Amino acid sequence: MMFIKWHPFFVLGTLLCISGMSVGIKCWHCISKDCQLDPSENYKAVKKQCLTGQYCQKVYYSMYSTMDNMVYESTVRGCAWDCLPKDDFQNCSSELHGSRGCVTRNCCRDNDLCNQGSRTNSVLTSSHLSCLFLLVLSSYFVT
Template sequence: MVNVWNSKITLCSLSLLLLLTDCVCSLKCWHCIADDCENDPAGNYKAVKRNCEAGQFCQKIFFEMFSTTDNRKYKSTVRGCAWDCHDKNDFINCTRDMFSSRGCIEKSCCADKDLCNTASTQTGNTFTRVSMYVIFAIFIIVLNR
């Protein structure tokens, strides 16, 4: 009887440890600094999945400006990890002077799921966490029989 009780405690402890391990992992974000990062990173060989440091956000920055020097419009998109990230959208109030001098930026920040700085929605991290809760609940039900 003691061995069964010890194995139940061990099984519960391992299940709880797995559940907590999922919750404390660092955020994984797309990292892309290239000429075509505006494309969906899942299909872009220049974009890589990168683990951020604890406390960092995923960010996606779109930059656009018009150069009066060479009469050209420049665009750039960058994805990566960031500290203290805040959403920003200069395009709402982007004046002609702003657009032709320093350019306008749209920055989006997220930390609610892995790879959230992509073009499409991802639900992998949420699905994994819910799955672990279900597995843990099943273990508890089985052990209490």
């Protein structure tokens, strides 16, 4: 009968990979005035645990109202399913700005609270990099 000797680094790396993939990331959540401010210094912004598979998003919206000749702006941060990056401001005409408004949406899930700024997706998350490091490290100790 053959027994496999499991090295502690391999076991730890495997457990971290499994647990890191089953828990969603934390995102800044803010739906009120002043959400454009740095969320770490904004008492209206809270850290929220997202569901597995969700993205963090930051959405900036701007619309010109012909009723009162005012520009209305809003920034919202939160968790989202199937977040698709968008930037209407590249082609935001005065007609678009005055009818339905223009939107910039940044999506990320590369680390917790990544919707603080405007960074977008990265290929590997920090938890995946940690798992990869531990699994590679364990391969050096397996005999």
